[in-house]
Amino acid sequence: MKLIHTADWQLGKPYGRFEPEVRAALSEARFDAIDAIGKEAARNGADHVLVAGDVFDTEGPEDRTIVQAISRMERHACHWWLIPGNHDFARNGGLWDRVRQRAGSGITVLSEPQAHEIEPGIWLLPAPLAHRHNLDDPTELFDTMETPGSRIRIGLAHGSIRDFGTQGETKNQIAPDRARRSTLDYLALGDWHGTLNIDPRTWYAGTPETDRFQRDEPGQVLLVDIGDGRDPVVTPIRTGRFQWIKRSWTVNDQAGFDAECDQLLGSID
Template sequence: MKFIHSADWQLGKPFGRFDSDVRGALTEARFDAVDALGSAAAEHGAEHVIVAGDIFDTEGPEDRTIVQAISRMDRHGCRWWLLPGNHDFARNGGLWDRVRQRTSDKIIVLSEPEPREIEDKIWLLPAPLIHRHNLEDPTSLFDTMETPGARLRIGVAHGSIRDFGSRGETKNQIAPDRARLSELDYLALGDWHGALKVDARTWYSGTPETDRFQRDEPGHALVVEVQPDLMPTVTPIRTGRFQWLTRDWTINDKAAFDAECDQLLAGVDAPNTLLQLTLAGITSLGERIAMLGRLENDLSHRLRHLGVRADDLVGRPREEDLATLAVEGMLGTAAAKLNARIDAGGLDSAVAKRALERLFVEYSREGQA
C-alpha cells in the first residue's frame, strides 16, 4: 500500500507580523499546498492522504477557511484522513462537527480513537487529541485497539517524541518506540514542522508549506509505501512554494555586501522567498548607507519579504567624510564631538554612532537636493 503522509497544514494562520499583501500570499499558499498533496497522490499512485493533526490553525476557523479546505480536497481522487491535533483538537459541537456538515465521503475525520479498516485488512489506528495538551501518551490506546486479520497496522498521532523546546509542543509526549510497542508497520506523526525520521517505521512529515524562520527547506510531505513484514519505504517530496531564510552576514565593505546579495539572488526563487537578514561589521558611513539603500530599494522589491537587523553594522566616518562635514561649521563641530564620544566607548557610544550616522545621512540628502 502507498499513501501520502502530511501534517500541520494550519489553515487560517493569520501571519499578523506581515503586510497585507504578504499575508494574503502566505494564506493562499497554504490552500495551494492541499492541491499539491492531491496532485502528489495521483502522481505516485497513492489512494490515501493521512494528515497527522493541525489541519486548521485554531479550533474556531472562519467558514471560508473550512469551505476552502474541503473544496480543495474534493477536487482530487484520493481519500483524506484528518486527525485532530493540538491546534484543532476534537470536542463535541466544535470545529469537526462543522467540517462533517460539509464533507463528502472521501474526507474522513478521525475524531474518535477507533481503528478504521481503510482497505482490506489494512487498519488505520488514530490517536486524536481531545484537549490542546494531554498529560498522557495519546498513542497508548494503540495497544488495545483490535484489528482483526490485519495485514498492516498504521498509526497516526500528533505530539512530541522528544522535547522540541521553543520549536514545538512539549506536551502530548509519545513513546519513542511506540511503533515497536504497538506492533505498527508505520507511525505517521505531526507537530514537528520539518520532515524528521525517528526510526525506520516512525516519521514526522513536517508541514507542506513552511510558516516560520527556522530552516531553509520549503514544505514537504512523505510518500510512504508499506508491505507486510518489510520496512516501509519513505520518500520526502517538495510541496511548498515559499522558502523562509535566515542569513547572518559579516561584511566590511560594499563589494563584499554586493557579492553576498548576488549570490543569494542567484540561489533562490526571489518572489517566493522570505528573508530575515542580520548584518554585522565595520565600514564607512557612506558604504553603510549604500548597503542599506540597496536592501531598501532593490532586494526588498525582489523578495516576497525582507526583514533586516543592522544594529551591529557599524558605520564609522572616513577622514574625507569628516572633512566634508567640517566645512559646514556647526555640523563639523557636532560630527567631531560625536566621533570623540564613539572613540571613548561607554554607554553613550552606541547612541553617538546612530547620531553621527543620522547627521551624515541628513547632510548627504541635503547635498542631493
C-alpha cells in the first residue's frame, strides 16, 4: 500500500516577529501545503495521509483556523488520520472535540491509543499525546495493542528519538528501536521539522512548509510504499513554497553589504 506521511503543520502559527504582510503569506502557505499534500496523494495513488502530530500550533486555535484546516482537507478524496502532538495535545472538551464536531467522515482524530484497521489486514497504531510533556515513551503501548489478522502494522507518533533540545530532561522520548520492538512495518514520526531517517522503517517527515532556519530537509512530505515482509520504500516529495536562507558575509562597508544583498536577491525566484 501507499500512504503519505506528514507532520508538524502547526496551523495558526503567529510569526510575530515579521511584518503583517509577511506573516499573512507564511500563514497562508501552511494551509496551501494541505492542498499540496492532497494533490500528491491523488497523483501517487495514496489513499491515506498520516499526520504525526502538531497539526495546530496550539491546543486552543481560533475557530477560523480549524474551519480552514478541515475545509482544505475535505477538498481531497484521501483519508486523513490525525494525532495530537505536544503543541496540540488532547484533553477533554478541548481542540479535538471541536475538530470532530466539524469534520466529515474523511478525517479521523486519533486521540486515544487504540489500533485502527484502516484497510483489511492493515492496522494503524497511534500514540497521541495527552499532555504537552510526557516522561514515558508514548509508543510503549504499541507492544500490547491487538491487531488481529494483521499483515502490516504502522505506528504513528510524536516525540523525540533523540534529544532535539539543548537543556533539561528529554520529553516524549521514543525508543530508537521502537519499530523492531513493536514489530512495526513503518513508524511515522513527528516533532523534528526536517526530514530525518532513523532506520529503514522509522522516519520523521518534517514540516511540509518550512517555518524556521533548519538543518536537514524541511518543506517535504514522505510517500511511503509498504509491502508484506519488506522494508518500506520512502520517497521525499517537495511541498513547501518558501525557503529560509542563511548566509554569512565579510564586508567592509555599506556598499559591500548592498552588493552581497543584491547578488543574493538576484539568485532567488
